Amino acid sequence: MSKQEWPLYEVFIRSKSGLSHRHAGSIHATDDQMALDNARDTYTRRCEGVSLWVVRSDRIIASDPAETAAFFEPAEDKIYRHPTFYEIPDGVENL
Amino acid sequence: MSNDQALINYTLRLADNALILSQRMIELVAAAPELEEELANANFALDFIGQARLFYSYAGELEGKGRGEDDFAFMRDENEFCNLLLLEQPNGHFGDALVRQFLFEAFYGHLLDALTHCSDKGLAEIAARAIKEVKYHCRHSSQWLVRLGDGTELSHECVQVSLDDVWRYTGEMFVADEIDTAIQENIDGPDLGAIRALWKRDVEKTVAEATLRLPVDEWMASGGKQGQHSEHLGFMLAEMQYLQRSFPGETW
Numbered sequence: 001m002s003k004q005e006w007p008l009y010e011v012f013i014r015s016k017s018g019l020s021h022r023h024a025g026s027i028h029a030t031d032d033q034m035a036l037d038n039a040r041d042t043y044t045r046r047c048e049g050v051s052l053w054v055v056r057s058d059r060i061i062a063s064d065p066a067e068t069a070a071f072f073e074p075a076e077d078k079i080y081r082h083p084t085f086y087e088i089p090d091g092v093e094n095l
Numbered sequence: 096m097s098n099d100q101a102l103i104n105y106t107l108r109l110a111d112n113a114l115i116l117s118q119r120m121i122e123l124v125a126a127a128p129e130l131e132e133e134l135a136n137a138n139f140a141l142d143f144i145g146q147a148r149l150f151y152s153y154a155g156e157l158e159g160k161g162r163g164e165d166d167f168a169f170m171r172d173e174n175e176f177c178n179l180l181l182l183e184q185p186n187g188h189f190g191d192a193l194v195r196q197f198l199f200e201a202f203y204g205h206l207l208d209a210l211t212h213c214s215d216k217g218l219a220e221i222a223a224r225a226i227k228e229v230k231y232h233c234r235h236s237s238q239w240l241v242r243l244g245d246g247t248e249l250s251h252e253c254v255q256v257s258l259d260d261v262w263r264y265t266g267e268m269f270v271a272d273e274i275d276t277a278i279q280e281n282i283d284g285p286d287l288g289a290i291r292a293l294w295k296r297d298v299e300k301t302v303a304e305a306t307l308r309l310p311v312d313e314w315m316a317s318g319g320k321q322g323q324h325s326e327h328l329g330f331m332l333a334e335m336q337y338l339q340r341s342f343p344g345e346t347w
Binding site: 027028029030031033034037040041045 | 129130131132134135138231234235238242
């Protein structure tokens, strides 16, 4: 019997209510249900989460590393997009 | 048999079931077909060890003779173990172990559910904790049965043989002896007839979904609950108990 790798899935865990899901790692599984089970068994054994997302890795549309310059560098010299030029009045606690 | 003794013996049955199945599962550690399945199997085995410990401790408490979980697990002989025959059957291949797991847990889930409603607080509390683990195990093993049964021609054929081979050990789960009857009457415990109906409904549903054929009820093996075991248990215990028998009281 030939040994074929199972499809790869990315796992996202919400550690507690109110927080967003964060990428935790990846697992192999033959189908979506198994992916959820495997993610549970692999990544939530130590109370890491209250909710799980899994998605097939090949369904993620990722930016191309070769295009990093075109994609991200133009933002680097536009410091005026950071709200750092405002003077904060005294007495403002939550900003 | 006194009511107290029946409760102790019944608790030991639950403990032995959990321990013997976990020992079988531990034999599979480092032998799973995939890393993720490896973790799942080891997790489940640990769940069962946890349950066995709770049941043994409770039995020791009820008995009041100072015996603890290790004494029950490591210092009793084969004929004192009262686990189901199904659970001591060898692992075989992945499908064999899976079918054993599936058939037992489909029963065990309903048994624990009934125990959460019994009038003995100790058992009810352990059952309430264990049932969450077992519900997840059931989900896992049912999905695998469907995957294998409704998978390739080879996996279908293999798992059908697994199901046929082990079927004769399922009858014992539902045959009530005097201890089961005492538990049902004294503490409003599980009604094995009712559990059989629930088990059958669940098993039929999953087996059908897996496109497998339900075996016919023919001769059923029994005796495990009363301490009469198949030839496999002695070998298991020899391995499991070796250290405590050679070095009594040894700890990590």
